[in-house]
Amino acid sequence: MNDDGGVKLPLRRAAHWSVTPMLMAAAVLAAAALVLLVAVLVKWPPLVEADLSLHVRQVAWTSAHQWVIGPARLLSVAGVAVVIIPLVLAAAWWQWRRGRTVLAGWLAVTLASGWLVTEAVKLLVDRERPSTNGLLWQATTASFPSGHASVSVYGYGALAVLAWWTLRVRRRGWVVAALIALGWGIAVSRLVLGVHWTSDVVAGYLTGCVVLLLTTAWVVGVARRTNRPTEW
Numbered sequence: 001m002n003d004d005g006g007v008k009l010p011l012r013r014a015a016h017w018s019v020t021p022m023l024m025a026a027a028v029l030a031a032a033a034l035v036l037l038v039a040v041l042v043k044w045p046p047l048v049e050a051d052l053s054l055h056v057r058q059v060a061w062t063s064a065h066q067w068v069i070g071p072a073r074l075l076s077v078a079g080v081a082v083v084i085i086p087l088v089l090a091a092a093w094w095q096w097r098r099g100r101t102v103l104a105g106w107l108a109v110t111l112a113s114g115w116l117v118t119e120a121v122k123l124l125v126d127r128e129r130p131s132t133n134g135l136l137w138q139a140t141t142a143s144f145p146s147g148h149a150s151v152s153v154y155g156y157g158a159l160a161v162l163a164w165w166t167l168r169v170r171r172r173g174w175v176v177a178a179l180i181a182l183g184w185g186i187a188v189s190r191l192v193l194g195v196h197w198t199s200d201v202v203a204g205y206l207t208g209c210v211v212l213l214l215t216t217a218w219v220v221g222v223a224r225r226t227n228r229p230t231e232w
Contacts, residue, residue: 020104020140036206037121040144055198079151102219146187149208150208157183
């Protein structure tokens, strides 16, 4: 079996990554997310004012450019559980079928941990959604952090990492770029639709980054230590 299609290739590519920078980045982003969480919990006036000002401007802009609402809704649909869960689990199943059990487990753990962390913080904060005054789609679940922004990283970001490790060189660049662009689009769509405060989306993105960095660091650590690449 050739390298590009073989079982061992993801191990080789993952082993070239370094655990320490990922852990350092995760620590910095987690600290930023914690600061933002505290600011939201205590209703820090500068943050509240900034969120309100940005939201008013965004709703006004979207109302004046209503052609963006349809595409934004389509992007938002890509971030709902009934879409991302089957996608990631299908990717995990495919890796398991090819004998890459660690990658399959990594995808499942990343998906589960990302969802659990996001939902736990939502329950803790229980922040109300901003009002769109009936001009745009109005969501009703807890606002902080944005689940769509979070899943755009730990869901589509994980698929992008998987693509980088497993696809042929001539394919992986555009696939990774497309997945990253889709993730950004999902996060931005929540602001375009006016269903989140800006700090919700930032916090969601930070949360997704921390989860993905930590789980990926684990996989890279396994790749650098393992002497049994055929298990991948």
